[in-house]
Amino acid sequence: MERNEAATSEQADAEDAVGRTREPAFNLPPALTAILFFLVAIHALRTYALSAEVDQELILNFAFLPARYTIPFSEQGLAWLWTPVTYSFLHGSWEHLIFNIFWMVAFGAPVVRRIGVARLALFWCLSAAAAVGLHVLFHWGEMIVVVGASGVVSGFMGAAARFVFSPSGRISRQFAHLNRRLSFSETLANRSVLVFTAVWFLTNFLVAFGVFSIGGAGSIAWEAHIGGFLFGFFLFGLFDPRR
Incomplete structure (x- = not known):
């Protein structure tokens, strides 16, 4: 009970701070900024510096291919x-990359602020592999x-979705990482979370059935999403330090 009251008080302070503080237009965690520059640098290198043959070799060695897992490991490199992780650093086009950067800024920033650099590295690798x-x-x-950081x-x-929406449904771009993590029951009872999740899944199912495509990357790996x-x-x- 004391922990809940403390969390509620902390959350209220954070929401009050939102009203008093003018949020800057561009305020990303340094770790996320470094990742974005890294992704841009990789795609720029592939697009403007590497020959088609070298780029094809890079894709073969660092993109994810399901067929790779039907070949005995003793008969391949x-x-x-590593490809269940390295594919997430490659993109099919500038449109694909920019699309992912946009959503990474929106949703990656509060997650990175909350979990820190070390947990971010582990989260990135495991979420890429799970995707x-x-x-x-x-x-x-x-x-x-399969390439791209979409997963x-x-x-x-x-x-x-577990913490950026407060129990009241409000969301703060800069201070959302201070919110208490909602339990599964609270999450399922939160109207904002339900609407967000429903729209997200509907969009991906529409992509799966070919109603429209997103990101400018050709075929969309909606299952990975x-x-x-x-x-x-x-x-x-498991990654959240704010218990």
């Missing part, structure tokens, strides 16, 4: 080991190239 883990169940053995972005969205979101939503508590 070690790319099967393609679900994708490969639907595309086992297929020669499909991780979806993980950020699932994690953010769902895998990342479910990972962030259900397992964020």
